[in-house]
Amino acid sequence: MSTYAARPGPGASGEATSHDHPARTSRIVNDFSIQVATVNGSGSQTANNVLMRSIFQMGVPVSGKNMFPSNIAGLPTWFTIRANEKGYIGRKKEVDFLVAMNPETAREDVVNLEPGAAVLFDAPLKLEELRSDLHWYAVPFDKLVAPVCPEAKLRKLVRNMIYPGILAHLLGIDFEQMRKALFKQFGPRKAKAAQLNWGAVLAGKEFAERNLPKTDPLCIEQRDRNQGKIIVDGNSAAALGCVFAGATVLTWYPITPSSSLAEAMIGYLNRLRIDPETGKATYAVVQAEDELAAVGMAIGAGWAGARAMTCTSGPGISLMSEFVGLAYYVEVPVVIIDIQRVGPSTGLPTRTAQGDILKNAVLSHGDTCHPVLFPSSPEECFEFAGLAFDLAEQFQTPVFVNSDLDLGMNNWMSDPFPYPDGPMRRGKVLSAADLDRLGGFARYKDVDGDGVGYRTLPGTKHPSAAWFARGSGHNERAQYSERQDDYVHNVDRLARKFQTMRSYVPKPELRTTPGASIGIINCGSSRYACEESSDQLLTERGLPVDVLRLRAYPFGPEIEAFVDSHERVYVVEQNRDGQLQLLMRMEFTPERIAKLRGVRHYSGLPIDARSVTDAIVKQEGL
Amino acid sequence: MSTPGGTAKKTNRIGLEVMQYRGGKTTLCAGCGHNAITERLVETFWEMGVQPWDVAKVSGIGCSSKTPAYFLGLSHGFNGVHGRAPAIATGALLANHNLIGVVVTGDGDTVSIGLGQFMHMLRRNVPLIYIIENNGVYGLTKGQFSATADVGSKLKTGVVNDMPPIDVCLAGVELGATFVARSFSGDKRQLQAILKAALSHKGLSVIDVISPCTTFNDHEGSTKSYGYMRDHEEALHDIDFVPAYDDISVEYEEGTTREVEMHDGSRLLLRKLARDYDPTVRFAAIELLNRPQKPGEVLTGILYIDNDAPTLIDRLQLGDAPLGTLPVDKVRPSREALERVMEELR
Structure with a gap:
């Protein structure tokens, strides 16, 4: 059995326990989650993206979350796709359909399922012997892959494209949409590979048509909710935001989960920021020797007038601490994008957290305080990246953008990004x-x-x-x-x-429910779980809850008004010690502090609505 | 000599007086070698007619790092954090590659806490002048050994160093600096010639200047004292520097002089003294620095020059205008460009 510490599924450490799942009798349309368990490095990412994109193209809101190990190949990885017609795109804790491709975790994955879930599995694993309360679909993957992929060494990769074909058949996903998604995923330059993989999809489809009668209730139906939307990860969005904000200097050091931001930015810079008249670069990128040098170069560049930035994660932030105090005290603009991961120390490098809220707000020795922006979506990653440069230059100070691994590295549905029309606010610079x-x-x-x-x-x-x-x-x-x-x-x-x-940073966003005397305060990627939880509390428990989503520190006056107008306020965040709550306590009166309650989620997996709801129900004594 | 003093109205080729190249009053100890280096910088920049506002001075922490406040008061300066001057200076040059970067650090700053940054700056060939005011001791924290202290060197307290020193010049040649020299703070003529040549060099100039600490490391038993340097300095060659704007034809003896043409057309003249040494050969420099010298001998002079290696800025393919002040239409792609990217993500 896997000894892997943080793994998805109910009962994982730090998560509230599961609640009773309703019995599945009738058809369940556009409201379920699929979890694909594979081995890292087996090419499953492509298959999962094709699956996710197919559902997206059918107009059904969808989200994808990759739970991967700190490893290049060989360790277990899970990818969860959630389809939800109502637009809930936060993580769903319960798995409704398991695709068990990894022999190492298959048994434990199956044991953790709720009764009534469906399992698609590699036939030789004989998982159907484990439980009698699940829907089973056994598939002989090795037998199916051989005829569609004559080249033996490619079979390991192509094999994983069979399950999208099977799922498409079982769930009613439009094959034409899947074909489009697959060819888009591979791009025109890899047309041959795309053709090979499409063969695998069809092999899966044909096998399912002949051998797998549908017994589970889950299905996807065409809707029209994704018109105009894009699919993008938060790191690419932030990278684009920086490119369009006129960032001129990027100095960085590789660290998961922020490297993909720098790499995406380099790609976009190469493409969009070569002066067409001179053929010269309008940017400079240096991969530094460490995070101290990375932020030090950005600060030197900020001093000399560049829109300069670095991106990193928790361990890098720790190393940057001294330099950030220098920039604060000398008053040099610099933008630091922190893609938060689980600490302390190396922690869980490929798992998500909001663990650097407090640290970034007061980073460095002596009396220091820094503005911190909390994007909650790719659109805000794009927008706040630009805003961070304006704030840094207007206030001549380091500005943090606290994204996280969930937001940064997972693919999200998003509205397209609005073009930044305004001027670059470059602050008080004398000529x-x-x-x-x-x-x-x-x-x-x-x-x-x-x-x-x-x-x-x-x-x-x-x-x-x-x-x-x-x-x-x-x-x-x-x-x-x-x-x-x-x-x-x-x-x-x-x-x-x-x-x-306080009056220049983005104001909080308020989501009200009539009659609410209970409030939730959250920030960043906790947004989706909190919004869905407030709906759950209303529909399941009759408890109306208002949700205030903070978008920046220092806080504006809205937060105190929100606390004053509610009897109790739950501060929901993805860390153990309640860092956002501590930041509020630093400036709240004792009366306001007394109203605060904490809901903390720190398993390394993205926060989910059910955990928030359970925690609030428990604390409310409902 | 063009040493200042005498007539107050004497101006350089851009019409500035030497006073305009001075900075604040030094707070270092009387007789500190660093003050002499400061004087050489003032004279050199004045004599070369450098616009002070084209210069950016950067330093770390320590006695040496205080000195940028004492010269070129009309230039921007940045006294940053310990050992990290290379990062700040590199960043400043990324933002504005037209700046003349001058970094002044010490042996603690460069060779202990900042060794990593120093080595990566070498590797990148960042185009700036990097001066190490090397006294073998931590002065500002009252006299601990640094990593350039020689074996057998003795502190005032009687502690003897038994760890081998790190040779910054050797590191410079091996890791990518394209101009490497060593001098002595008390050798006015040689140091000024080296500084002038460094100003005309396109890439990274590393200048290790033995600079005695009169308070903590200028006693018998120290290998970086005035007395020791007087007795043990051995100049590789006698250096003359002829700026490009200077039309004077310098006479020198053919056959005993090596002439090196710098990027701006100026000429560096090395009159050979003790040995037949060609500073453009990397292996020769490495061999020279590794060869056992006479006991206690300190070689000074220009050890290595490479005028062809690309700098960090060359590699970045930048235009003429500094990145920092490019207007919005140069740094924000078009609305259509964003729309194309959005379409690809649909």
């Missing part, structure tokens, strides 16, 4: 002409009362342009100073600057 007019400037003087001084860029051709950036104590003129009045004056201004940001 040589400005200096001629002003006669000079004091770098850290709060001229406008918003805590933000004026800066010049190195290379500004003017004898009054220079100022000396230093991480040591300094006065308004950026001169070295150890005087206590200079120090206090300066850090008080920095605090004032942070206060100003």
